[in-house]
Amino acid sequence: MSACPKHYVANDSETERYSVDVQVSDRALRELYLYPFERAVEAGAWMIMDSYNGVNGAAMSDNPLLAEPLKGEWGFDGVVVSDWGGVRSTAAAAGGTDLCMPGPPMLWGEPLLEAVRNGEIDESAIDEKVRRILRFATRVGALDGIPWPTLFFTENHARNVVRRLTTESMVLVRNDGTLPLRTGTAVAVLGPSAAEPRIMGGGSATVIPTHVSTPLAGLRAVLPVTHTPGVRLIEGLIPAPAELVTDPEIGTPGVRVRYFDGETEIGSRHRGSAHLVLLGDELATRATHMDMHARLRADVAGDWQLGFGGTGRVRLAIDGTEVIDENVTDAAGDPVAALMEPPQRSVTRSLTSGQQVDIRITIDVPEALPGLGVLLAFLLGIVRPQRPKDEEFTAAVELARNAEVAVVLVGTSEKIESEGADRTSLRLPDRQDELVAAVAAVNPRTIVVVNSGAPVEMPWRDDVAAVLLTWFPGQEFGDALANVLTGVVEPGGRLPTTWPATIADVPVLNTTPQQGVLEYTEDIHIGYRAWLRAGTEPAYPFGHGLGYTTWTSSDLRVSGRTASLTVTNTGNRTGKQVFQAYLSRPDSTIDRPIKWLAGFTAITLAAGQSRTIEIPLPRRAFEHWTSKGWATEPGSFNLHVGTSVADLPHTVTMN
Structure with missing residues (x-):
């Protein structure tokens, strides 16, 4: 690999x-x-x-x-x-x-x-x-006769690693002391990303995990939870969750996928996911059609949408009766989009809670492409019963009013954050901002979890108790989130980007090509550098992030190109902090940022523990590029150390 x-x-x-x-x-x-x-x-x-x-x-x-x-x-x-x-x-x-x-x-x-x-x-x-x-x-060990070590790991080991990395990436940007939650706290879990989260980017960033821990499931496992989304972000079908579908052949969660050459079955596989993406599948090159077969169990009563996503001739049968037989084409004409987000078709069925339904999707296999093989994607999808939108919104606010704590999970959709298009707004889609504001108005202990891959506007940020940024956190989202909110672990991340209060404050905003050309007129002044140059205060600065303990730091020293600092965990629990070093050169004869990141060191200490840490400062941090190569401007640099680009209490001069 x-x-x-x-x-x-x-x-x-x-x-x-x-x-x-x-x-x-x-x-x-x-x-x-x-x-x-x-x-x-x-x-x-x-x-x-x-x-x-x-x-x-x-x-x-x-x-x-x-x-x-x-x-x-x-x-x-x-x-x-x-x-x-x-x-x-x-x-x-x-x-x-x-x-x-x-x-x-x-x-x-x-x-x-x-x-x-x-x-x-x-x-x-x-x-x-x-x-x-x-x-x-x-x-990579692909040639015969060349030995290569084989790595062995269990599913539990892999999930534990992913869960740890997920908690390390989460960034807590606001906390009035509500977090971490104590055991037994009654929580209303709201928002569109609670049960239907974004765990990865769209387009080519999409992979199909066999298991996904949703925030709703993760929190239900450790706290008393009530739930309703309030706002539904995803339009259309979602792949049927593994806990609702059973492979009829072996009786385990998932689906059965079979390959046919004419009337002859040539292969059969169990799949943990109801969303199948084939890229060069060898068995598919010999098949004329395939089917996906599952038993669906309705977990609530009401009108369910049952259907599929796919292109070409697709047939849908429910309890043995064919209800759709259609040659589906992609109106957009984009083969990549058709592969990642295939067109959908569905029917509505009224189901009782616990009722089981037999669903079979049959799809023709397209011709293999030279050098690629068969490219095919299809899914067995559902939409659970839904209340009218205003009724659903009101129900969420009432749950928040009656809970000790409200956790609202908001985020973006695959249509907003995906390859192939740039965002035109930083606002959360649909009524999510309105939902957060309404919930915060009835419950001051409102925690907002932001499930987006990049900055969004948060006009309610000063009216809620806590804000946690989770990005697209992968398949262990729910369990990792539960661990962070209940204090099993700290959120370990620090902001790699600057989060604006409003889009109007963003210093580098126009990224639209003109006549096929996109000029980087900001030159070296990008990201936090551009914010410092503009003098505008963001909602949350580069490098910012909170934990569940408190810190002091003192005695900044420099030896060669290494900075040292004495740091102490002054809180009552083990914690992590990231100490960051920035350089500045106010009297420089060349164009420079006001400050630029030179290095950082993360440290974890027990309560009351002190340690002297070192921050290496690479030679490149002092250099600039010229027509003759890398050069260092003689003279003195100022070194600033702290916990974000906006919180740098220590400064020394380096010659």
């Missing part, structure tokens, strides 16, 4: 993403946009994916930046792979991309062979690509 950092480089806008040309200075490229890839190469990445966009006039699939600094100066000896469809021509094979995806036949198959024979592309360029691909195959 190999890490594959992506997308190299300056792939920061999804508007016109296949064709936009990013115009950016060499200094900004070197100091900011290339730097993460430089670190990844130093850490030993074996593959890097280049991006769709161009940079300074050349498409990234054959941009000179693939040669220098990537393969030359940095010494990257792995494989550069294109994004799917990112290679535009056969001639691009003379450049730095080594592997054309989703496969070589169209541009790098026979056309490339002919170009080499005609002398249009030097054969040595192809030899170099082959060497890199074979080296990669050797590293």
